[in-house]
Amino acid sequence: MEVRADYLVLGSGIAGLSFALKAAEHGRVLVVTKKERAESNTNYAQGGIAAVLSPDDSFELHVEDTLKAGAGLCHRDAVELVVREGPRMVRELMEWGVEFTKRRVGDREELALGREGGHSRDRIVYASDLTGREIERALLERVKEHGNIEVLENHIAIDLITEHHVFGVKGVPKGHITCWGAYVLDTKSGLVKKLLAKVVLLATGGTGRVYLHTTNPKIATGDGIAMVYRAGGKVGNLEFMQFHPTALYRPDADPDEPAFLISEAVRGYGGVLVNRKGEAFMEKYHPMGSLAPRDIVARAIDQEIKRSGEPCVYLDVTHKDPDETRARFPNIYSRCLDVGIDMTEEPIPVVPAAHYMCGGVVTDLWGRTSIRNLYATGEVALTGVHGANRLASNSLLEALVFSDRAFRDSLARAREPDDFPEVPDWSEENVFNAEEWVLLSHDREEIRRLMWDYVGIVRSNYRLQRALRRIRLIAKEVEEFYRRTKVTVDLIELRNLAQVAELIVRCALARKESRGLHYNTDYPEPNPRYQRDTVLQKRP
Ligand code: FAD
Ligand code: SIN
Numbered sequence: 416m417e418v419r420a421d422y423l424v425l426g427s428g429i430a431g432l433s434f435a436l437k438a439a440e441h442g443r444v445l446v447v448t449k450k451e452r453a454e455s456n457t458n459y460a461q462g463g464i465a466a467v468l469s470p471d472d473s474f475e476l477h478v479e480d481t482l483k484a485g486a487g488l489c490h491r492d493a494v495e496l497v498v499r500e501g502p503r504m505v506r507e508l509m510e511w512g513v514e515f516t517k518r519r520v521g522d523r524e525e526l527a528l529g530r531e532g533g534h535s536r537d538r539i540v541y542a543s544d545l546t547g548r549e550i551e552r553a554l555l556e557r558v559k560e561h562g563n564i565e566v567l568e569n570h571i572a573i574d575l576i577t578e579h580h581v582f583g584v585k586g587v588p589k590g591h592i593t594c595w596g597a598y599v600l601d602t603k604s605g606l607v608k609k610l611l612a613k614v615v616l617l618a619t620g621g622t623g624r625v626y627l628h629t630t631n632p633k634i635a636t637g638d639g640i641a642m643v644y645r646a647g648g649k650v651g652n653l654e655f656m657q658f659h660p661t662a663l664y665r666p667d668a669d670p671d672e673p674a675f676l677i678s679e680a681v682r683g684y685g686g687v688l689v690n691r692k693g694e695a696f697m698e699k700y701h702p703m704g705s706l707a708p709r710d711i712v713a714r715a716i717d718q719e720i721k722r723s724g725e726p727c728v729y730l731d732v733t734h735k736d737p738d739e740t741r742a743r744f745p746n747i748y749s750r751c752l753d754v755g756i757d758m759t760e761e762p763i764p765v766v767p768a769a770h771y772m773c774g775g776v777v778t779d780l781w782g783r784t785s786i787r788n789l790y791a792t793g794e795v796a797l798t799g800v801h802g803a804n805r806l807a808s809n810s811l812l813e814a815l816v817f818s819d820r821a822f823r824d825s826l827a828r829a830r831e832p833d834d835f836p837e838v839p840d841w842s843e844e845n846v847f848n849a850e851e852w853v854l855l856s857h858d859r860e861e862i863r864r865l866m867w868d869y870v871g872i873v874r875s876n877y878r879l880q881r882a883l884r885r886i887r888l889i890a891k892e893v894e895e896f897y898r899r900t901k902v903t904v905d906l907i908e909l910r911n912l913a914q915v916a917e918l919i920v921r922c923a924l925a926r927k928e929s930r931g932l933h934y935n936t937d938y939p940e941p942n943p944r945y946q947r948d949t950v951l952q953k954r955p
Contacts, residue, residue: 417609417838420445420565421829423596425572425639426618428455429547429811430793432554434616434818436511439563442829445610446564447599449571449904453551454634456620456794457811460547461678461747462531463515463539464508464815465808466501469528472536474498481809484533484708485802486931487946488652493780493799497809497816504815505540512553515540530683531807533708537683539808544678544744550811572597572638573607573841573907575615575646577786581836592647594789598841602904607841613833614825617643617776617784617791618818622656623673624908625916626769627860627867630662630676636908637915639795643776644918644953649785651797651950652774653915654922654933657805658872659770660688660712663763664727665754670863674768675750677730679807682706684743686732688716689762691725710804710932713767717872720766729762767872771810773801773932774922777950782821785952788828790821797948803931846901854896858889859909862916870920875936883920890917922949 421442424431435444448454467477477498482489505526509515518527529539542549558564576596596611619639623631644650661681662674682688687695688705700715701707707715716728732740737759741748744758751758776784776791778798784791792798793814800813869882890913897910926949928942929935 416606417611418445419833419835420610420612422614422616422825423447423610423612424616424618425597426455426620426793427452427566428457428618428620428793428814429550429554430814430818431616431618432558433815434618434792434822435564436554436557436561437819437822438614438825438829439561441826442563444564445612446558446566447570447572447597447610448566448568449602450569450634452555452566452568454632455551456631456635457547458551459630459632459673459676460550460811461544461676462680462808463529463541463546464505464811465534465538465806466505466540466812467498467538468502468505468526468540469537472538476535477501477538480533480535481800481806482802484804484806486710486804487941488802488931488948490799496780497800497813500816500819501812504812504819508550508553508815511557513542513550515542529680530706531679532682532706532712533703533806539680539683541680544680544746547811567599567601569602570599570608571602571904571907572599572619572642573902574598575642575786575789576609576611576838577646581838591787592785593787594646595835595838600902600904600907607843607902609838609840611835611838613788613831614829615789616818616821617789617795618793619795621794622772622915623769625863625866625912625919626656626871627670627863628662628668628674628766629769630659630674631769632673633671636911637772638908638911639791640775640918641911641914643784643786643789643791644914644951646786647953647955648789649777649950649952650775650918651777651948652922653772653919654926654949655773655801655803655931656769656919657709657771657773657932658713658767660709660716660767661730661765662768663751663754664766666726677747677763677765678744679709681730681732681744681747684732685735686730688712689729689731690719690723691729693731693762696728708804709807713872714934716767727764727766730765731762732758733760733762771805773803773805778817780820781824782817783824790825792817792821803933843901846899852905855905855909858893859912862886862889862912866916866919870923873934873936874923876924879920879924883917883924886913886916886920889913918951921951925949
C-alpha cells in the first residue's frame with residue numbers, strides 16, 4: 416500500500432506537532448506515531464520551558480547559562496538563535512491554546528516563572544507540574560481541527576526510504592543520499608505501508624529506554640537515530656546521555672514502567688538534597704548546591720550512594736509551607752502520596768535515571784540532516800544547543816525553534832511537483848512467524864542492564880569495551896533474527912535499541928576525556944583536543 420503526501424512527520428510530540436500545524440497551511444501532512452497520539456516524552460514533561468521573560472533577565476544571561484552547562488561543546492550560534500526565539504515561541508504556544516500558570520502582580524496577571532538547576536534567573540514558564548501534558552493537549556486539539564493533517568496512530572516507522580531501496584534514480588546528485596519517505600508498520604493490521612513525501616521530518620524523540628532505569632516512556636527507543644545511521648546519515652554526541660538526578664526511588668520499581676520524575680522545579684522552589692542523616696551534601700560539590708547543573712548533581716548523588724551504601728538520597732521540602740507545596744506540585748504530591756510518602760512531612764527518596772539524549776542526528780541551523788529532504792528536530796536531533804550537558808528546560812524550547820526553522824526551510828521543496836521514483840513494496844517473502852519471542856525480551860533486558868551497569872554515570876575503558884563486545888554480539892543476533900522474521904513492534908524496537916546502544920558505546924570510547932555528562936575514570940579531566948563533536952557515519 417502506498418500513500419503520498421507533501422509532508423511526512425514521524426512523531427507526535429512537541430517537535431512533530433508544532434511542525435505539522437505550520438506545514439498544514441501549505442500542504443497535506445501525514446503524522447505517523449507509534450502508539451496512541453499523546454504518548455511521547457513531551458507528555459511527561461514537568462518543569463517547563465526556559466525563556467527570557469522577566470525584566471531582570473537577558474538573552475546574554477540565558478546564553479551564558481546554557482554554554483556553561485554545556486561544558487565547552489555548545490555551538491554558540493545555535494544557542495543564541497534558540498534563546499532569542501524563546502519569548503516568541505512561548506507566545507505562539509499560548510496562541511495555540513496552551514494555558515501556562517499565571518501569578519498576580521498588583522491588579523494584573525503575568526506568567527509565573529520558576530527556577531531550575533544551572534539557571535541564574537527565574538525563567539521557566541510552566542503549567543503547574545504537568546507542563547508537557549498541557550502542551551500535548553493544546554497541540555493535539557489544534558491538529559484535530561485541521562483538515563490538512565492526518566494522524567496515523569499505532570504506526571511505527573521501520574526504515575527510511577532512500578537510494579538503496581530504489582533502482583535507477585535519475586537527477587539525484589552523486590554523493591547525496593535522498594529520503595523519499597518511510598516504510599511504516601500498521602501495528603493493528605500487520606500491513607507494512609509505503610509512505611512517500613517531498614519533505615520528511617524526523618521527530619521521533621529520545622533514547623532513554625536503552626537504559627534499565629529511565630524517566631522516559633516506552634516509546635523512547637532511539638528509532639530515529641538508528642534509522643538515520645542505517646540509511647548512511649550522520650549521528651553524533653551519543654555519549655552525552657543526561658541522567659536526571661531525582662527520579663522517585665522505589666525498591667520494587669518495575670523497569671518496564673518509566674521512573675516517576677521529581678521535577679528539578681522542586682529544587683528551584685527550595686528543595687534540598689540530603690543524605691539519610693538529613694545532612695545537605697551538595698555544597699561540597701558545587702557553589703550552586705542542589706541547583707548545580709544536572710551532570711554535577713547526578714554524579715554527586717552517585718558518589719554519595721556508592722560511599723554510603725544506601726540505595727538512594729533524599730529531596731527535602733518539609734521546611735516549606737505545606738499548602739503552598741501541594742498547590743505548586745499537585746501531581747508530584749499525589750504520586751508520592753500514592754506510594755505512602757507525604758512530601759510535606761518527610762523527604763522524598765530519589766535516585767538518578769536516564770532522562771535525555773543530548774546527541775542525535777546531526778543537523779544544521781535549519782534542522783537539515785545530512786540526508787536530502789530529511790529534517791530532524793526535537794530530542795532526536797543534534798543541533799549544537801546542548802553541548803555536553805543540556806540546561807534544564809531548554810529541550811522543549813529547542814524543539815519549537817528548530818521545528819519552526821525546518822518548516823520555513825522546507826517550504827520551497829514542498830511546493831515542487833511530485834518526483835517520487837518507483838519504490839518497491841515491502842517484501843516479507845521467505846520470512847516466518849517467530850516463536851522465540853522470549854529471546855527478544857531477554858535481549859532487550861540484557862542491553863538495558865549492560866548500559867546501566869557499564870555505560871552509566873561513571874564509565875571506564877574496561878567497562879565500555881566489555882559493553883561493546885556484548886552489545887555487538889546481541890546486535891548481530893537481532894539483525895539475523897530480523898532478516899528471517901515478520902516484523903513486529905518489539906522486534907523493530909529491539910533492533911533499534913541494539914543499534915543505538917552500540918553507537919552510544921562507540922561515541923563514549925572515542926571521547927578520551929571527561930566532559931559534561933561523559934565521565935571516564937581513565938581520563939578524569941577534560942582535554943582541549945576533544946573540544947569537538949563526536950560524529951559517526953556508516954561506511955558506504
Ligand atoms: P517526543 O515528545 O518524545 O515525541 C516522539 C514521538 O515520536 C512520539 O509520538 C513517539 O511515539 C514517536 N515515535 C518514536 N519512534 C517512532 C517510530 N519509529 N515510528 C513512529 N513514531 C515514532 N524538557 C524540557 O524542556 N522541560 C521539561 O520540563 C522537561 N521535563 C521532562 C520530564 C520527563 C519525565 C521527560 C521524560 C522529559 C522531560 N523533558 C523536559 C524533555 C522533553 O520532554 C523532551 O526532550 C521533548 O518533549 C522531546 O520532544 P520530541 O517531540 O522531540 O519527542
Ligand atoms: C524537570 O522537570 O526536572 C525536567 C526538566 C527538564 O528535563 O528539562
